[in-house]
Amino acid sequence: MSTSTTPRLPVAPGTSVAVPRRMSPRRWMAEIGWRHLIGLAAMAFAVFPILFVVSASLNPLGTVSSSGLLPKAFSLVHYEALISGSRGPFLQWYLNTLVVCGVVAVTQVFLSTLAAYVFSRFRFAGRRIGLLSLLLVMMFPAILAMIAVYTMISDLGQVVPVLGLNSLPGYIVVLLGGSLGQVWLIKGFFDTVPKELDEAAIIDGCSHWQVFTKILLPTLTPILATTVLLALVGVLSEFLLGSIFLTADDKKTLAVGLYGLLQGDRSNNLGVFAAGSVMIMIPVIILYQFLQRYIVGGSTAGAVKG
Amino acid sequence: MSSTHAPAHRERTTTIPAVLVRVLFLGAVLAVAAFTVPLMIELKQWMWLTVMVLAAIAIFILYSTKRFVPGKYLFPGTFFLVVFLIAPIILTIGYSFTNFGDGTRGSKEQAVDSIVANSVQQTEDSTWYNLAVATQGDPVEGPFTLFLVDPETGAIYRGDETAPVQEIPADAVTVASGFVTEAAGYTILDAREVNTAYDALQALAVPISDTSAVRVQGANQAFEGTTVLSYDESTDTLTNSQTDEEFTVGKVGDSEYFVDADGKRAFSQSWLQNVGGSNYERLFTNAGIAKQFGAAFVWTLIFALGSVLLTFVVGFALALVLNDERMRGRRLYRSVLLMPYAVPGFISLLVWSNFYNRDFGLINETLGLHLDWMGDPTLAKAAVLLTNLWMGFPYMFIVSTGALQAIPNDVTEAARMDGASRLQTTLKVVTPLLMVAVAPLLVASFAFNFNNFNAIQLLTEGGPFLPGEYTRGGTDILISMIYRIAFGGSGADFGFASAVSVALFALTGVLAAIQFRFTNVLEDVN
Numbered sequence: 105m106s107t108s109t110t111p112r113l114p115v116a117p118g119t120s121v122a123v124p125r126r127m128s129p130r131r132w133m134a135e136i137g138w139r140h141l142i143g144l145a146a147m148a149f150a151v152f153p154i155l156f157v158v159s160a161s162l163n164p165l166g167t168v169s170s171s172g173l174l175p176k177a178f179s180l181v182h183y184e185a186l187i188s189g190s191r192g193p194f195l196q197w198y199l200n201t202l203v204v205c206g207v208v209a210v211t212q213v214f215l216s217t218l219a220a221y222v223f224s225r226f227r228f229a230g231r232r233i234g235l236l237s238l239l240l241v242m243m244f245p246a247i248l249a250m251i252a253v254y255t256m257i258s259d260l261g262q263v264v265p266v267l268g269l270n271s272l273p274g275y276i277v278v279l280l281g282g283s284l285g286q287v288w289l290i291k292g293f294f295d296t297v298p299k300e301l302d303e304a305a306i307i308d309g310c311s312h313w314q315v316f317t318k319i320l321l322p323t324l325t326p327i328l329a330t331t332v333l334l335a336l337v338g339v340l341s342e343f344l345l346g347s348i349f350l351t352a353d354d355k356k357t358l359a360v361g362l363y364g365l366l367q368g369d370r371s372n373n374l375g376v377f378a379a380g381s382v383m384i385m386i387p388v389i390i391l392y393q394f395l396q397r398y399i400v401g402g403s404t405a406g407a408v409k410g
Numbered sequence: 411m412s413s414t415h416a417p418a419h420r421e422r423t424t425t426i427p428a429v430l431v432r433v434l435f436l437g438a439v440l441a442v443a444a445f446t447v448p449l450m451i452e453l454k455q456w457m458w459l460t461v462m463v464l465a466a467i468a469i470f471i472l473y474s475t476k477r478f479v480p481g482k483y484l485f486p487g488t489f490f491l492v493v494f495l496i497a498p499i500i501l502t503i504g505y506s507f508t509n510f511g512d513g514t515r516g517s518k519e520q521a522v523d524s525i526v527a528n529s530v531q532q533t534e535d536s537t538w539y540n541l542a543v544a545t546q547g548d549p550v551e552g553p554f555t556l557f558l559v560d561p562e563t564g565a566i567y568r569g570d571e572t573a574p575v576q577e578i579p580a581d582a583v584t585v586a587s588g589f590v591t592e593a594a595g596y597t598i599l600d601a602r603e604v605n606t607a608y609d610a611l612q613a614l615a616v617p618i619s620d621t622s623a624v625r626v627q628g629a630n631q632a633f634e635g636t637t638v639l640s641y642d643e644s645t646d647t648l649t650n651s652q653t654d655e656e657f658t659v660g661k662v663g664d665s666e667y668f669v670d671a672d673g674k675r676a677f678s679q680s681w682l683q684n685v686g687g688s689n690y691e692r693l694f695t696n697a698g699i700a701k702q703f704g705a706a707f708v709w710t711l712i713f714a715l716g717s718v719l720l721t722f723v724v725g726f727a728l729a730l731v732l733n734d735e736r737m738r739g740r741r742l743y744r745s746v747l748l749m750p751y752a753v754p755g756f757i758s759l760l761v762w763s764n765f766y767n768r769d770f771g772l773i774n775e776t777l778g779l780h781l782d783w784m785g786d787p788t789l790a791k792a793a794v795l796l797t798n799l800w801m802g803f804p805y806m807f808i809v810s811t812g813a814l815q816a817i818p819n820d821v822t823e824a825a826r827m828d829g830a831s832r833l834q835t836t837l838k839v840v841t842p843l844l845m846v847a848v849a850p851l852l853v854a855s856f857a858f859n860f861n862n863f864n865a866i867q868l869l870t871e872g873g874p875f876l877p878g879e880y881t882r883g884g885t886d887i888l889i890s891m892i893y894r895i896a897f898g899g900s901g902a903d904f905g906f907a908s909a910v911s912v913a914l915f916a917l918t919g920v921l922a923a924i925q926f927r928f929t930n931v932l933e934d935v936n
Contacts, residue, residue, distance in 0.1 A: 139731050140739075146728050147746045153761050153800065154749060156772060172772070215487035222480040234484070241495060243922045245861035248889065248911040249498030251505065251896050251904045256498065260458055263449045281494025283487040312479055341755040343864050348897065359756040363868065366760055374764065381757045392752035393745055 157385065161378035182379035191376050196354050197361040198383070200272055201340065204357055208279045209336035213328060216286035221316050223287065224294035225302065235288075242285055247344045253278055254348055270352050278345060286331060293324050330398050337388055358384060432473065439469050457501075461493055499915065505908035509665040509685045512902040518681040522641045525648065525668065525677045527615035529639035530623040539567070539624070540588045541632040543611060544596035549603045556616055556624065557583065557590035557598075558632055566590065569616040575624055589630065604629050689909035702882045702891070703910070707917075709791070710887040714859040717798045718852055724799060725806025726844070730836060733814050744811070751804035759868035762797040785874050787884030794885050798865055802855070813847040814840065853925045860921060861914075866890040888914050 127135070155173050164179035186194045222228070223235055246253075254269075257278060261268015268274050301323075302315045310318065321328075346360040356364070358380070366377045443466045450459040468489075472481045539558035547553055558567040558575070566583060569575030584592035591598060604611065608629075616624045622636045639648050639657075648657040648668055657676050660669035666683055667675045694700055732743050750758065765772040766783035774781060783793045817840060825835045859865070866872055872883035872890050882891045892914065896907035 136734065136736055139734055139737055142728070142731050143737075143743045147743065149800070150747050150750050150804065153758065153765070154753065156765075157757070157761055172775075215490070218483040219487045222483040226480045228480045231480075239926075240919075240922055241491065243857060243925070244495075244499065244915060244918055245863075245889065246495050246498070247863060248861070248892065248914055249495075249502045250893075251510075251908060251911075252498035252501035253494065256457070256494075256501070259453075259455050262453050263446055263455055263458060277490075278494050280490040281498075283490040287487070337752075337754060341864065343756050343868065344893070359754075363756065363760060366763075370764075377760070381761065385753050385757055388754060389749055389752045392748060396745065396748060 154385070154389075157378045157381050160374055161382045163375060165375070182375040183383075185376050186379050186383075191373060192361055192365055193354050194361070194380060197356050197358045200356065201358040204272060204276055204279070205336045205339045207276050208339045209332050211280055212283050212335055213286055213290070213332045215280075215283040216290050217321075217324075217328060218316075219284055219287045220290035220294055221320065224291045225299070225315075235291075238284055238287055242282075246281055250345060250348060253281075253345070257349065269349055270355050272350075272355060275346065275349050275357075278349070279339065279342065286335065289331065290324075290328070293327055294320065297323055327398070330395055333391060333395065337391075340384070340388070436470065436474060439466055457497070461497070465489060502908045502911050502915075505905055506689055506912045507684060507686060508905045509680070509683055510904040510908070511906075521679040521681040522648070524679050526637050526639050526641060527617055527623050528613065529637050529650075530615050530625050530635040531638050531652075532625075532627075532633050532635045537634040539632045539634070541626060541630050542590040543599045543604050543607070543626075544590075544593055545599065546596055549597065549599050550606055554599075554607065554611060554614060555596060556614075556626070556632060557593060557596075558624065559585060559588055559590060561588055568593075569618075569624065571614060571616060575616055575618045601629055685905065689906050690913075692906065693909050693913065703888075703913075706882055706886055706888050706891045709885070710860060713791075713794065713798075713887055714856050714862075716795050717802060717859045717862075718856045720795060720799045721802035721806045721855070722810075722848075722852060724803040725808075726810045726848075728803070728807050729810035729814055730840075733811055744808075747804050747807055749804070750800055751808070755801065755864055756868055758801050759797065759864060762793075762800070763869050766793050784870060787874055790870055790874055790885045794865065794869055797869055798859070798862075801865075805855075809848055809851055810844065813844045816847065817843050850925070857918070857921050857925060860887075861889045861918070862887070863889045863893065867893065888917075 152173060159173060159175040161182055162175040162178050162180070164177055164181050185191055189195065223231060257267070257274050258269050261271070261274065265271070266273050267277055297320060302310075302319055305315050305319050306312075341359060342357075343359045343363065346357050347363070350356050350360055353361075362377055362380050365373050365380070443462055446462055447459065450456075450462065468485060472478050472485055537560065540561055542557040542559075544555045544557055545553065546555070553570060555568060555570040556575075558569075559565070560567070564580075566578050566580055566585065567575050568578050582593070583590045599607065611626045614626060618624060618634060620637075621640075622634060624632050624634050626632050638650055638652050640651060641648050646659055649655070650657075655670065657668040657670055659666050660673055661667075662669065662673075662675045665680045665685065667680050668677050670676045692699055693703060728747065732740060768774060768780070768782045768785070771783070773779070773783070781789055783789045821843070822835050822839060825839045826832075830838065866885055866887055867890055870883070870885045872886035872894060874885075875883040881895055883894075886894065888910070892907050892910045895903055895910065
């Protein structure tokens with residue numbers, strides 16, 4: 105966690121006198137200008153697919169061949185087609201995805217926080233081995249066991265139909281298998297809160313649960329909220345299990361639904377797909393811009409990322 | 411299990427609401443267990459029964475007393491982890507020793523029932539019915555229900571594969587010109603839909619009694635016939651009553667089937683059985699498969715290593731170039747370069763998959779090329795790497811920028827004072843310092859890409875495939891190859907796919923060991 109607060113301004117005395125006088129254009133080009141050129145090229149590379157999606161979503165023809173980086177015509181027909189549901193229950197997918205991502209992300213982070221609390225604050229037999237095996241287990245790609253998960257859920261569906269195949273609760277429950285995925289990250293957050301704080305609370309008569317809910321959670325709320333949002337975006341892209349489990353049209357998530365839409369008729373559904381993508385992408389991009397500071401710091405903090 | 415620093419709170423008195431919540435919670439657990447356990451026993455769901463019973467016991471032990479404080483916090487997450495992550499891994503290992511797959515899902519009894527029901531033959535005095543096919547599910551997949559009208563008596567019958575044919579009252583359905591046209595709760599298939607589902611309907615045998623069943627003939631006719639085969643449990647044989655031919659259980663390939671006198675497979679139905687290590691044998695000794703596996707493994711390594719190297723080199727270079735305090739607009743650059751990282755992965759991949767179209771794709775169009783990106787294995791691999799570069803370099807850029815800014819300025823100042831050039835400072839001082847911070851992330855990124863299923867499936871679907879090749883395309887990494895073996899078009903082979911999964915588990919374990927070594931995490935835990 106030592107690098108999590110990156111200096112955001114140059115502070116060293118040697119460089120704070122960066123531009124004492126205007127450089128000559130030639131020198132400016134040699135020292136700084138070329139950096140801007142590379143930066144601009146990198147920006148163009150980073151942005152062109154996003155431009156393409158936006159432009160394709162506005163292009164009334166909506167085919168691969170007619171879509172370029174800049175919209176040649178402006179029309180909202182694809183958005184209308186999407187919302188009206190004529191190409192598939194898009195709004196239902198959107199809602200499904202919100203439900204799945206919301207429930208999974210919140211539950212995952214909450215359960216991880218519970219576990220991280222004891223790993224950070226308690227000393228008990230099996231603590232070290234628990235933490236290490238957690239790291240090991242989380243490295244195994246859960247989707248390799250997809251066949252077993254599939255049969256397990258189809259069996260469970262016979263006992264409790266709500267938790268079976270082709271049902272959102274069943275899908276959610278499976279994704280909760282990754283519930284302890286953020287333990288290491290959140291344990292790091294807990295470790296930054298001084299222990300004296302909860303020791304004082306315990307002396308004042310707080311139970312371990314009160315220490316957790318009344319002292320530690322409030323101090324960590326902002327960073328935990330950010331973790332939830334990042335987990336949410338992670339769940340958004342889950343495709344493999346969704347494509348196996350959710351086959352009914354009204355049960356699909358956006359990833360599964362939009363994939364099917366594009367696969368079904370690639371040349372004619374591109375516009376609608378692009379419109380759908382814009383409606384998912386824009387909120388997430390804005391979200392990331394707000395979280396930028398945290399992401400820049402946090403990316404070096406968690407040695408094992410998601 | 412004890413806390414070293416928190417002995418004081420043990421002495422507190424318990425409040426009434428807390429007790430109430432605890433009693434209600436434990437009561438709810440008991441109720442759920444009481445409701446599901448009999449059902450699970452009835453349905454023979456032994457695995458779920460074990461899970462349910464163990465979970466209920468664990469909950470009562472952990473939450474009924476004041477002891478086991480860490481356990482109370484660890485249980486919920488651990489429960490999901492064990493049930494949906496660890497149990498499937500153990501089951502997968504189990505499957506890898508069986509012939510689990512299409513046609514071998516059920517028990518031997520189910521296979522025998524299916525063979526016998528399918529042996530229904532038309533006889534001279536067969537009753538013919540007017541048929542309407544209905545479904546409560548999908549008109550293509552089924553399950554299908556047959557509505558039959560006896561043209562002579564006008565009696566109406568209904569039946570499906572699991573529910574024998576039964577007469578139903580006439581007012582339950584609408585009959586027009588001798589056919590059922592509407593039935594509450596069912597969708598009646600039209601002629602086109604019946605045609606689409608015809609293969610499935612042909613195989614359908616709706617039992618009437620142990621020796622007779624109804625089968626579909628044509629789009630709107632069905633007949634009642636008698637079964638020709640009968641099963642004798644004592645000798646474990648099937649006998650054909652018309653030809654007196656006997657079929658015994660014999661081994662074909664890895665699995666047991668009913669075979670004729672020559673030992674040839676007589677029926678396609680088989681059942682779930684143990685096949686020992688033959689899946690592994692096939693994986694490692696069958697030259698064709700071992701070659702496929704080896705080729706996929708090599709490409710997986712290239713893909714994972716290449717992705718990490720490309721993204722890191724580009725991201726690190728950009729961080730170096732753009733991390734100059736004299737530059738204006740550094741925040742803007744950073745905001746924009748962050749964008750690909752923010753686009754949900756599945757969207758990025760699906761969008762990029764459009765760029766590689768040979769005739770209309772953006773890349774060929776803009777650059778004036780005419781490359782068949784998705785048709786040529788080498789180009790397809792390049793396309794996968796290029797896309798992964800776009801998706802991954804922002805992360806490396808952010809990480810490198812963060813690490814660069816964490817390097818104290820006086821270190822580089824000192825190097826400059828000692829006469830090192832800018833380039834030398836960067837290469838000999840900054841880079842090694844940065845690698846210390848970034849190396850664990852590179853290893854993690856490698857491990858992630860090693861099993862990056864989405865990057866392949868959503869972009870190329872593993873293609874291009876050589877003619878006649880279904881299990882591995884030119885860009886298939888190991889995990890997407892497993893997906894194709896297990897769920898691909900050429901018939902599901904779960905047993906073999908599980909064996910490949912187990913092999914991949916072992917490989918991942920090795921990776922984990924390497925990563926642990928790199929991150930020194932073992933010493934860090936305190």
